[in-house]
Amino acid sequence: MVTFYRRLPKFDYLAPQSIEEALALLSRYQGSAKVIAGGSDVVPKLKRRAMKGIDYIVDLKGISGLDYISYDGAGLKLGPLATVRAVERSDVVLETFPMLAQAAESMASPQVRNRGTVVGNICNAVPSADMAPSLLTLDAKVSVVSEKGSRTVAIQDFFTGPTKTVLSADEIVTGIEIPNPPANSRGKYIKLTPRRAMDLAVVGVAVMVTPENGICKDLRIALGAVSPTPIRVAQAESILKGNKFSDELIDQVAEAAAEGCRPISDHRASAEYRRDMVRVLTRRAIRELLSDEAASAQGFGKGA
Amino acid sequence: MAEFSLIGKSVPRVDGVEKVTGKAGYAADFSLPGMLWCKLVRSPYAHARIVNIDASRALRLPGVKAVVTGKDFGGWTWGWMPATRDEPPVAVDKVRYWAEAVAGIAAIDEDTAEEACDLVDVEYEELPGVFDPEEAMKDGAPAVHDYAENNISVQYHWNFGDVEKAFADAYIVREDRFATSRATKGYIEPPATLAYYDPSGYITVRAAKQSPYFHYRHLAACFKLPLSRVRVIQPYIGGGFGGTKNDSLAGDFCAVLLSKMTGKPVKYVESMEEELTTSRRRHNMITYSKMGATRDGIITAIQHKVIADGGGYTAVGPLSLYLAGFGTTLPYKLDNFKYDGYRVFTNNPMGAAMRGHGVTHTRFAAECQMDMIADELGMDRLEIRMKNSIDNPAPGTTYTTINGVTLKTCGMKEAFRQVAEPYWHERNELPKKEGNISWGVGVSGAPYLTGARQMGHQACAAIIRLCEDGTVNLITGATDCGQGSDTVLAMIAAEELGIPVSAVISQKVDTSYTPADPGSYGSRVTVLGGQAVQKAAQEVKKQLVEVAAQTWKVKPEDVDIRDGMVFVASDPDKQMPFDRMARVACYSGTGAVIMGTGYSTYGLEPLGMESGYGNAGVSYSFTAQTARVGVDLETGQLTTQSFTIASDCGRMLNPLLAEGQIEGGAIQGLGQAIYEDFIMDKGRTLNPTFVDYKMPHSVDIPEMKLIDVETNDPDGPYGAKEASEASHVSTPPAVICAIHDAAGVWIKEQPATPEKIVKALKEKAKEKAQK
Incomplete structure (x- = not known):
């Protein structure tokens, strides 16, 4: 049987007015309900029949107060209805976490960014999710609730496989908390695409570096689209940490990042090209962050 | 020359306001009372015998009104020429490409029709498939059609002059293999029809067709009605570019037959994914090109062996293959030309017509090879073109090529002159390297024909x-x-x-x-x-x-x-x-x-498809183009910075529209050069969406400078010739040659993706290390 994109399957559309009500619905319908925020991932999946057994759609958009982007001095909080576009344009994000704004801007089209949410992007959990590498380098924490209680999951532990997360069917992500990055850190997300816009990442590399008097005080590297989930490459990070920056060490870091990923070959690129590009872009990101221009254009600092 | 009131002026489109305000009605916008929806059941195999089709479960679904299968069309088949009528409206005994239609459903709404598709039980016996045209030509390859020996759907063998002698006498001879991609049109309106078979014996359809009279003949023949009882009404059309919308599709035939069976109007709208999976696409053609030249860079002979992936049926293939050969003797003087063209059946979707039809494949090969020869001779790449370019015939005279193509006007040389200064000659003053980006400039020339001749009604x-x-x-x-x-x-x-x-x-x-x-x-x-x-x-x-x-x-x-x-x-x-x-x-x-x-009375000479001699069109347009492209030497990513296009389209009747067409043709050519290709796995298209079938977006488009080279052809109203197919053809070689100029690697297989460029750079580095 050949199934192309079709009309939406039949489902009941539920619009709870509160998180509690939403959780009750998820609990009642036990896996036959799916939460949507923007719907920009779920709706095409339903049309493609890639998501089966969904009889209920629980739309969070009717719940007020979930689109917050707030900063309290210690960190940033993003609500589940904060759209990608809102994050991209938020003054506090641009000032304090510019890498997040940069990643947001790299996604899809303005129309889709107006619709899709940052939380939705990570819940959809494709390996190429553009928000994930930056959130990984920022050590973001994901707040999760169900009728049974709430928990906080480190973003590093959130993804479990392609389109899979730690979330169970009765849980909702109520926000992402992003602590302030280290003082004097700088971050950058490089997204490799054939075209200049509206493309999926063939490889995504986020790097955050904290230089201090020529020494690498801290280095965090996260990769997208090159493993079953977005990943941090701790082994590569450790090569430079505590050492003086040098071209040789940067090359070693890049090499270790390339070795630390597990890319596949598909219709978008071969595994070999993806691995090569992790090497190239990791090196490029570190070098660019160390240059003075990058420091002023991409630098953090006010946050801590 | 008389002074014109309107000709030559940029008059705005007469339908522009309707289109941009959404008031223009396209085929899918029409509805009729009592209308049913048609959906197609498609094969999950690329090559399989149909053993049995049982639609009883589908017919029992409430809301389903009728089901048709291939057998209901009574064995009727169709094709572009009498000898190639090998395509049934819906597969009958076997399927020849993945997702070929095997049945059509009519139901009260789209949801019911879709659901019913899953309830048609089709028993298949899978057959070994063949997906590579060169493999398909080999003895013992699976046969796609019993009538075609070695799966050869069409072949031409033409020989003009004496290539063997010319190669023997040549100072330099090059042999290379080039390939073009499986490209699609990329229109935003997929095929659609609203059909009504009046019980008194009249067919009325509103269909998205760029050649409504072809469809009218197909329907009359299929349903055995006089032409006067078939009414095809053309709504606004959302893009054509050749191929699919010239022809009739399974959904068109099913909608009419289902209407006949139910007495109700039936609507069919193809999804974009169906369109990108099944519809007629540009042939990918492999060109083995051999070119000889003198020490002074005069091209003395070209020999082309072309192998085209035809897919499951012949469709317009005979013309595609003919045009791939015919076009090689333009726009340069050539005394010796040999062509062996093979269009080969495979279990892929059909190869067919698309803008730049036929000519784009072999022109790409010849333009690149000309640069390779110029480089080996230490000659400027524009100079070799100027040297070989056909001159503009004096008014009242014609230039005839070795294969009998007659030109009354040819602005090729003037177009090259126009791009020479300053765009070509000043290229070396622009930065060659900026960070990881290496810049290069390419130049190309291309012809196209106005008014492709018909086998029948012209x-x-x-x-x-x-x-x-x-x-x-x-x-x-x-x-x-x-x-x-x-x-x-x-x-x-x-x-x-x-x-x-x-x-x-x-x-x-x-x-x-x-x-x-x-x-x-x-x-x-x-x-x-x-x-x-x-x-x-x-x-x-x-x-x-x-x-x-x-x-x-x-x-x-x-x-x-x-x-x-x-x-x-x-x-x-x-x-x-x-x-x-x-x-x-x-x-x-x-x-x-x-x-x-x-x-019209232009272009009445018949097509010499077997001989390869004579005209394919009424007149011929020419384009000279430069492209400046930046290559990221580490990632292979491309920045297409600028195009300069000098076009001889006779006289521009409306510069606003002609320039829009020329730019559009070039952008479509850019897509083909660097992005577009259907990635196939055993006949299945792996990228049937515009997420993964990549066309240029507005931000990927270079700055374009257009230059009008007016020639005033006698065989055109007010001197007009075609506009935009030539710029479509000149763009891929200009871009690929620019990539070579920038990065020193030849990408002989379109599209030049970042990955192919990185791979070529790696191989080059390896070769260098070995030396």
Whole structure:
């Protein structure tokens, strides 16, 4: 049987007015309900029949107060209805976490960014999710609730496989908390695409570096689209940490990042090209962050 | 040259406002009371015998009204030529490509029809498939059609001059293999139809067709009705570019048969994913090119062996393969040319026509190879082109190529001159390297034909009817599928009649009332349709002038019409607005019915497909192009910075539209050069969405500078020739040659993706290390 994109399957559309009500619905319908925020991932999946057994759609958009982007001095909080576009344009994000704004801007089209949410992007959990590498380098924490209680999951532990997360069917992500990055850190997300816009990442590399008097005080590297989930490459990070920056060490870091990923070959690129590009872009990101221009254009600092 | 009121002016599109405000009605916008929806059941195998189809479960689903299978069409098959009628409306005994239709459903709504598709039980016996045309030609390969030995669907063997001697005498001979990709048109309107088979024996369809009269003939033949009982009404068309919308599809035939069975109108709208998976796409062609040249860079011989992936059926393949050969003797002088072309059946979707049809494949090979020869000879890449380019024949004379193609005008050399300064010669003053980016400039030349000849009906015709309020109805069989021909034809009528464009009301094709026409096919509408309109308008003018002459008691030759006034130049008292004179004509005496007709007379020589000798079109356009491209030497990513395109399209009748077409052709060519390709796995298309089938976005488009090289061809209204297919053809070689100039690697297989570039750079580095 050949199934192309079709009309939406039949489902009941539920619009709870509160998180509690939403959780009750998820609990009642036990896996036959799916939460949507923007719907920009779920709706095409339903049309493609890639998501089966969904009889209920629980739309969070009717719940007020979930689109917050707030900063309290210690960190940033993003609500589940904060759209990608809102994050991209938020003054506090641009000032304090510019890498997040940069990643947001790299996604899809303005129309889709107006619709899709940052939380939705990570819940959809494709390996190429553009928000994930930056959130990984920022050590973001994901707040999760169900009728049974709430928990906080480190973003590093959130993804479990392609389109899979730690979330169970009765849980909702109520926000992402992003602590302030280290003082004097700088971050950058490089997204490799054939075209200049509206493309999926063939490889995504986020790097955050904290230089201090020529020494690498801290280095965090996260990769997208090159493993079953977005990943941090701790082994590569450790090569430079505590050492003086040098071209040789940067090359070693890049090499270790390339070795630390597990890319596949598909219709978008071969595994070999993806691995090569992790090497190239990791090196490029570190070098660019160390240059003075990058420091002023991409630098953090006010946050801590 | 007469001074024109409208010709040569950038008149805005007559349908622009309707289109941008969403008021233009496309096929999918139409509905009829009681209408059913058609959906197709498609094969999950690329090559399989159909053992049995049981639709009983589907028919039991409430809301399902009828199911058709291939057998219900009574064994009728169709094709582009009598000898190649190998395509059934719906697969009968076996499927030959993945997702080929095996049944059609009619149900009360789309959801029910989709659901019913899953309930049709089709038993298949999977057959070994063949997916590579070179493999398919080998002995023992699975046979796609029993009638085709070694799966060869069409072949041509032409030999002009003496290539063997020329290669033996040549100072330099190169042999290379080039390939083009599986590209698609990328229109935003997928195929759609609304069909009604009136129980009294008439078919009426509103269908998205750029050649409605082809569809009308297919339906008449399939349903065994006289043509006069088949009515194809053409709505607005959302892009054509050849191939799919010239032809009829499974959904078209099923909708009509399902309507016949149910007595209800039936609508079929293809999804974009179905379109990108199954519809006719550009052939990917492999060109083995051998080129010889003298020490001075004069090209003395070209030998091409072309292998085209034809997919499951022949479709328009004979013409595609013919054009791939025919085009090689343009735009450069060539005394020796040999062509062996093979179109090969595989279990892939069908290869068919697309903008730049046929010519793009072999021109890409020849342009790249010319650069390779120039480089080896240490010759400037533009200089070698100038040296070999065909000269513009003196007025009244023709230039004839070795294979009998006759040119009355050729702006190729002038176009090269135009791009030489400053775009080519100043390229070395621009930065060569910026960070990781290495910049390069490519140059190319390309021809295209105006008005591809037909095997049968060639002419375009027009009828113009004068209304008593001074407006006219322009009735043609021409289809504007987006190129703007409705505007240009209205301009021609208005120019000839001396009235404003707004007074010309164009009727869309309705095969019951408009004259037969090949539609938008092979860049013919402006030139052939334009000539027909010109003649019809001249006839209307003559009739109205006679009325004026009688009214004023002067000789007809003393009367003229211009800017909405009928007048006698020598007598200022004798003048009258056009609309008043129209009323005089319509109301005086018995009342005249003023109507003019005309049909085109260009290009009547038949196609020499077997011999390869003679003309393929009415006239020939030429483009010279430069492209500046940046290559990221680490990632292979490309930045296409600028195109300069000098076009000889005869005379631009409407520069706004002609330039839009030339730019559009070039952008589509850019997509083909660097992004576009269907990635296939055993006949299955892995990237059937616009997420993964990548076309250029607005931000990927380079700055474009257009230069008009006017030649005024005698075989075109006001000197016009085709515009935009040549720029479509010149773009891929210009870009690929620029990549070579920038990065020192030849990407001989389109598209030049970042990954291919990185791979080529790695191999180059390896070779260098070994030396």
